Amino acid sequence: MSAAPESPAQRQAIDRLFNPRSIALVGATERSIWSVAANDNLRRFDFKGPVHYVNPKGGTIFGAPAATSCAAVGEPIDAALLMVPEAKMIEVFADLQAAGVGGAVILSAGFAELGEAGAERQRDVAAAARSAGIRILGPNCLGFANFAAGAPIWTTPLRRPKPDARVAIVSQSGAIASQLEQFAYQQRVGVTHMISTGNEADITIADAIDYLARQPEPRAIALFLESVRDPARFATAVRAATAAGKPVVLLKVGTSEATARAAQAHTGSLVGDDRVFDALCRKLGLSRVHSLEELIVTADLFARLGPVEAKGLALTAMSGGMCEIMTDQADAEGIEIAPLAGATLARLREALPPFATPANPLDITGAAMLQPDLIPTALAALASDTSVGALGFVFDAPLKDDARGFARNFIRHIGEGFKAAGKPCLMMSHTFSAVNGEARDMTDAAGVVYSGGGVQHCVSALGHLAAHHAWRRRTAVAGAKAAPGIAGRPNGEREVLDYLDSAGVPVIPVRLARTADEAVSIAAALDASVVLKIASPDIAHKTEVGGVALNLLGEAAVREAFDTMLARVRAAVPEARIEGIVVAPMRRGGVELFVGTMNDPQWGPAVAVGLGGIWVEALKDTSLRLLPVSEQDVLDMLAELRGAKLLDGFRGAPGADREALARAIVAIGEAALALGPDLVSLEINPLLAEGARVEALDGLTEWRSA
Incomplete structure (x- = not known):
């Protein structure tokens, strides 16, 4: 571009x-x-x-x-x-x-x-x-x-x-x-x-x-x-x-034909048409x-509230039900509600009526209607917590105040709390509410930023502000590497893994056997159970043609599996060019991930990460970014996966070192960029992670026709 x-x-x-x-x-x-x-x-x-x-x-x-x-x-x-x-x-x-x-x-x-x-x-x-x-x-x-x-x-x-x-x-x-x-x-x-x-x-x-x-x-x-x-x-x-x-805040509808064409690559079909544009939004x-x-x-709110620290939100309402609604909404949208420190809870307990429960979101209770000075006290306690990046208070600014000036006085107390907070603060309506000149005059006079957009959209907006601030801080210190170009087109599992190894990606040791005797010799040198996989530039998915044999131990098992695999594959795809059979040590345990790159016609190279093996097809649980990516980008991608808990150890299984994973995936992305614009897709499935050990077990490339 x-x-x-x-x-x-x-x-x-x-x-x-x-x-x-x-x-x-x-x-x-x-x-x-x-x-x-x-x-x-x-x-x-x-x-x-x-x-x-x-x-x-x-x-x-x-x-x-x-x-x-x-x-x-x-x-x-x-x-x-x-x-x-x-x-x-x-x-x-x-x-x-x-x-x-x-x-x-x-x-x-x-x-x-x-x-x-x-x-x-x-x-x-x-x-x-x-x-x-x-x-x-x-x-x-x-x-x-x-x-x-x-x-x-x-x-x-x-x-x-x-x-x-x-x-x-x-x-x-x-x-x-x-x-x-x-x-x-x-x-x-x-x-x-x-x-x-x-x-x-x-x-x-x-x-x-x-x-x-x-x-x-x-x-x-x-x-x-x-x-x-x-x-x-x-x-x-x-x-x-x-x-x-x-x-720039964006509402985009539809998907372009150019992006839809990217789905013709395997990785594209896994992430869907519109996900590349989502990745662009994150990048920009x-x-x-x-x-x-x-x-x-x-x-x-971007225009009036200014930067919001990428910390948690502290939200206050005069309704326990509204507090529960805000909690559910924030959880659904991945917006953090700040966990309050013990000292903050103690301050709130001391300031609030006995029947109020210190928490976040905070139900300040209807007592605030009679004692509006509770508002600045509670807001000051919340703002003092280091985990809080911004505060919100739910109250509707009326289109006309009553004769006693109740609303103006109430909003003035909210303004006092906001001014003392020293952090971005927003007063928001419960539901969509019109805002007329008098409502704006009342809030402006109190120094209160007010939105009639309702809790749902206002909480979501605060999440966008925090995410944008975090993005600005990351991009201020991150620098993208330029990927050097290389000659040649690595094809087939062995060539792809050899190329990835030369590019700094950790790969499983593999050797190519052209005869059963060579396979037996390689397996004996490994002194462990081995995997045999057919090596052919014409076969993308080996399991579909019987081109994989697992957990083989001993000369007889290796020899029989070699001969049987060759016969089975030749019968299934007689036109395929067969270079031999790859022999690699058998790996057990760990978490299998899928890493695939694609070249979107509009927006350029992208990388997808998801659970590997058969799960990437079954669940399509992937996260996508445009290349190049940083280690922090990859850590964010891993956290977005629905199956992210598996990386931290599940039911006694050892966890994966996310930082080591991030380094490996960054290297895969840079290796894909170095292969140039004719690369349609580079896929590693699986990328095995167990503790600090990360290994690419299989690799596949797809190229544009010459």
């Missing part, structure tokens, strides 16, 4: 488009709902620059004289909204070029979304725009809104900009962008920018993210994604946003969510 950087001229044109000082509505008419909405938005935002109405018929539009072309305006134009029929689109660009327009939004549909004929028309439009030096957003696109600058080119009704906005929205779907903006408004989440990219004939999701990374206003980016057209540019843009302190520090509501809630 190699991304071509934007030229200064391309970047300047995008800047002119997304932050225009003058705008032309081309094809403006009072008879079109799109044209009316675009004009109303400009007035609602109080756009400061001139708005020019362009229609070949001239006349008066929206109370102003209309020019017959952009060139006829006679003034500089930064950005244009094109509301002209698809058949007339190409000829418009000569006029835009003559007027010195920087960029254009194409509302019109009828392009790539209609199939190959439409795609060809879209390519022609893109070529005309490129020839004219004009950047285009769309086609089939609702536009963009720069709330921060009061500059919208958006073709459905928008609400006025909000102060202190911090979240930007980027979406390939204009309708979804509108829904996100509406939900953000309900939650009083201020939006800085909203960009809909449509068919992406020119400006892509990556260009939009890169632009936002350079803007001072957004502190987080909420991204709705259907597909990625330029993987390298996308990764580069996400890294730029993260480096600028603007985390993307926070992947699964609903529109979660997308806005999480991006909002």
Whole structure:
């Protein structure tokens, strides 16, 4: 993947488009709902620059004289909204070029979304725009809104900009962008920018993210994604946003055909189509969510709460049932609820009423309604615990306070506790709740970060914040090794194991026997039970053709197994090239793991780890990362396996040294990278782990056809 950087001229044109000082509505008419909405938005935002109405018929539009072309305006134009029929689109660009327009939004549909004929028309439009030096957003696109600058080119009704906005929205779907903006408004989440990219004939999701990374206003980016057209540019843009302190929260739907094709390799079929993109999210520090509501809630908290230490959460409510709900949810999502120290529990016991039980999550009980000063005392005790990275308090900010000011006073006590905590703190609603101006005023006055997103999404968001902070700390100190290239294509078990051994991977000692006498001699030298395995570059799965014999001891057993195996395999696959039979010492016990690499057409090399032997097929219990990986990456992968407990010893079995395993798997990943892009898959099954002993027992490669 190699991304071509934007030229200064391309970047300047995008800047002119997304932050225009003058705008032309081309094809403006009072008879079109799109044209009316675009004009109303400009007035609602109080756009400061001139708005020019362009229609070949001239006349008066929206109370102003209309020019017959952009060139006829006679003034500089930064950005244009094109509301002209698809058949007339190409000829418009000569006029835009003559007027010195920087960029254009194409509302019109009828392009790539209609199939190959439409795609060809879209390519022609893109070529005309490129020839004219004009950047285009769309086609089939609702536009963009720069709330921060009061500059919208958006073709459905928008609400006025909000102060202190911090979240930007980027979406390939204009309708979804509108829904996100509406939900953000309900939650009083201020939006800085909203960009809909449509068919992406020119400006892509990556260009939009890169632009936002350079803007001072957004502190987080909420991204709705259907597909990625330029993987390298996308990764580069996400890294730029993260480096600028603007985390990207992502909702991705569907799976691309390119990723689905990766499943043709054996490893790909084990991990599934969408798992590679999950691995990309982990590599780039993307926070992947699964609903529109979660997308806005999480991006909002990234923008307003700041870094959350990757420690446990301390949660407080006035309901034992809510505490149990939070515990179950955190457990299901792998979010740590901080275990409280004895000293913390003692402080809570002293501060709370006798009928309250010190714990985390903490049920502060209804006593807090009568004694709100219990709140800062309890929060101070929780915050003092070194295992706590962030605190949450469940309370709904009302849309209107009562005449006695109860809610404002209660929230003030929560604010006192938050200020004294010295750690990120969040007040969250029980369920989804609207947040109006009065609710926001009450929480802001108390210095409280409040979300009406409900416990489920708020707890999940805190988990994303903690995971992102941990990722940043890891990537700050980790450095990926460059894998040297090698010549040749190791094929067959013996060649693959020999190659892995040369690459620093611990492997079982194996020797190739071409005759029964050689097999007997090798087994005698090992002085132990042995395994015989057929050696053939044409046989990937040896057990299916009777090509494996286990636990052989003594000359007679080895000789008989050798002769029987050759006859059985030749009968099963007579066309297979047989090099001989591999002899290796028999291993018993330990935990068998599967390690397989794959080369995804979009995102590049990846590695999967799971339980080995027959279990990898039966359970498909695997974890995936993009290569290269660090030892910490592999330790995280091992912890994600459902069968991870087996690594620590199960029912008296010896445990595995996870650090030794991690070192071996990192070496396997680097060995795969060194084999170059023609490698489809490198698989080790099993990789045996018992205590500090780690050995690759079998290896297999798959290559692209020459």
